[in-house]
Amino acid sequence: MADLPSRPKPARRRRGGKRVTLKTVAEMLNLSPATVSIVLNRSPVADSIPQETKERVFAAARQLDYRPNYLARSLRGKRSFSVGVLVPEVSEGYASGVMSGIEDHLIEGGYFYLIASHRGKPELLAEYLNQLEDRSVEGFILVAAQIETPPRLPTIAVSGHRRLEGVTNVVVDHDKAVTQALSHLVELGHERIAFLRGATDNVDAEERWRTIERVADQLGIAIRPELAPQLVGSRYGAVFSPEEGYQEGYSYGQKLLANGAVRGASKPDFTALFAFNDVSAIGAMRAFLDAGLRIPEDVSVVGFDDIQSAAFHNPSLTTVRQPLREMGVSAGEILLQRLSGRGSYPDFVTVEPQLRVRASTGPVRSD
Amino acid sequence: MADLPSRPKPARRRRGGKRVTLKTVAEMLNLSPATVSIVLNRSPVADSIPQETKERVFAAARQLDYRPNYLARSLRGKRSFSVGVLVPEVSEGYASGVMSGIEDHLIEGGYFYLIASHRGKPELLAEYLNQLEDRSVEGFILVAAQIETPPRLPTIAVSGHRRLEGVTNVVVDHDKAVTQALSHLVELGHERIAFLRGATDNVDAEERWRTIERVADQLGIAIRPELAPQLVGSRYGAVFSPEEGYQEGYSYGQKLLANGAVRGASKPDFTALFAFNDVSAIGAMRAFLDAGLRIPEDVSVVGFDDIQSAAFHNPSLTTVRQPLREMGVSAGEILLQRLSGRGSYPDFVTVEPQLRVRASTGPVRSD
């Protein structure tokens, strides 16, 4: 790869205008295609071929700029060196974060990936799984996808949750994530905390909420249902767009202010918000600011994910970072391992969250 | 597609455990694979096949859940129904915006796409172009990629600039974009305007700057070199990351404050900034805010792109929206047309920018 740029312009087509194939190379050397193939692939049988012949083959291949035909090779060898990646929407921050990591090991390992957006629709997801299988992908990486039945091929689910036959789940350690966030608030003196719960169609929502209930209980935090509304999400059929997420966060922020309103007081009956994700946190912050509240003096806000803009918001957002890129890297890596087929594979791979303390959280003020 | 979910679980493998192939179907019907293929593909020759036979074929195919093997079909037919997409980095906002549109028509047209990130490195780009060509893609879509020589396959360049043989460029109308932005500032009374120029490795930088010089001249705006520094960008070899972009915007914001400092005054010698893009605009805004300036009272800021977080920033960012998704849609559409090979194709396709006026711009104050 390093020497590519300096290499002279490749021929790739023979003088006749025909593609350079194994046969072309073989004819040039007065050998058979079989021999050339064996040498070029360094197949075990190549041991019995004298060094001198090998060198002739390599030289000829280089001279003609022979490039094996992938389709033919895959057809014969039943390996396509491709995997399918299914995301809700490529432009959505969570998915694109994960995607950026997927590539790392896959391409090194000689794999490329085909992408499709399922837009949260189960029927589209099913359809694409079929189409990609028809295209002979060797495995799948699913990001934020709900599946009931395991695909027929080796599959890695990023932030999946179910234990399914043949599926490896790459998940963030929710217990640690939630504990970090809530402990941070507790240390700052917060006791009355509001929450935004994830929508039912979000793969992480249920697990995370269960964890929150458990950890809150351990820390002695009471959860008041009217201050823990569940986001609706974009539902099946809608395109997942961050704009909608912000809007939803905004309106739920207003809702929280209404539900937590204290007669005669300018401040609501909670001092902190733990949102389901950064997008909704930012929307809610905006609602708080618009209502004349100060952040973090009046209300502290904690998000989840650490999307790109979280750090550059004003005020910058304290959040639990999910290492999206690393999760993508793991997914690619594990799929590669599974495809090379050595033995067993894990059901779950857990990655570590990290609390990023920024400007949106501060100590409780008792004025 | 609509009836897929309700369809009973497909067999896809025959009782023997062998894949269902054309031959399987043919044998079941006592016909030859050729006939089955002709019928299933509705090839012209199928006219001479009686309706009754056709129906038998369709029925058998459905019953066995026959799915043609893509690799075999592509090998034979020399069409892979795949295209290659090259972006700087999938998680980068510009690229993912475009990507989300690319998919629309491609998948409808039976195409999938393979993605790779060139990370701004020409040698990686060249390498991937080769690898994808080896994989028999039928064409390319390049996003924010610098190429000197045209690829061997039909290519659409999104925000390319050069006129290259075989390449269709999808570009935003820079003249309109710049005119809208600068007119807006002029209408607000701004005369002393600072700029951030795009880095040399950015495909849009040169074109946009030339346009700015021209339009500024028309509008009677003087460009002062010390207030129009050029961003350095991530240079070849670095991963394109928004974080770096923000940081760079921040430090260039500080630089502008230094260059534009007026002895004894608390405000700099410019009342507005037209940044190269939203990321640098947001970084610079942060620098201004940190320096105690108010936005837009002391300095108005205009960005470019309208990335997702522009609207939700505080203050929200006035910017020139590039219809990224639409540009992706166009790219996919045009490539599809070119692949289906009807006649000639355009060199350039221009899309319309749109000024989004938000809270970061306001009238000049003379206090």
Add this chain to the structure above:
DNA sequence: AAGCCCTATTCAAACGTTTTAAATCGTGGC
């Protein structure tokens, strides 16, 4: 009855690999 055109279907090659079993060819042992 030969020739001919239709209709319905099939043959066989081709796409470019990989792989297994087998062919070829000295060579040395007996």
Add this chain to the structure above:
DNA sequence: GCCACGATTTAAAACGTTTGAATAGGGCTT
């Protein structure tokens, strides 16, 4: 002079499809 043998190399099948040429049967014309 025969045979086994190691060392090289190859023929041929297989992967699953598409397609242009070919076939078989039958009815129709002259």
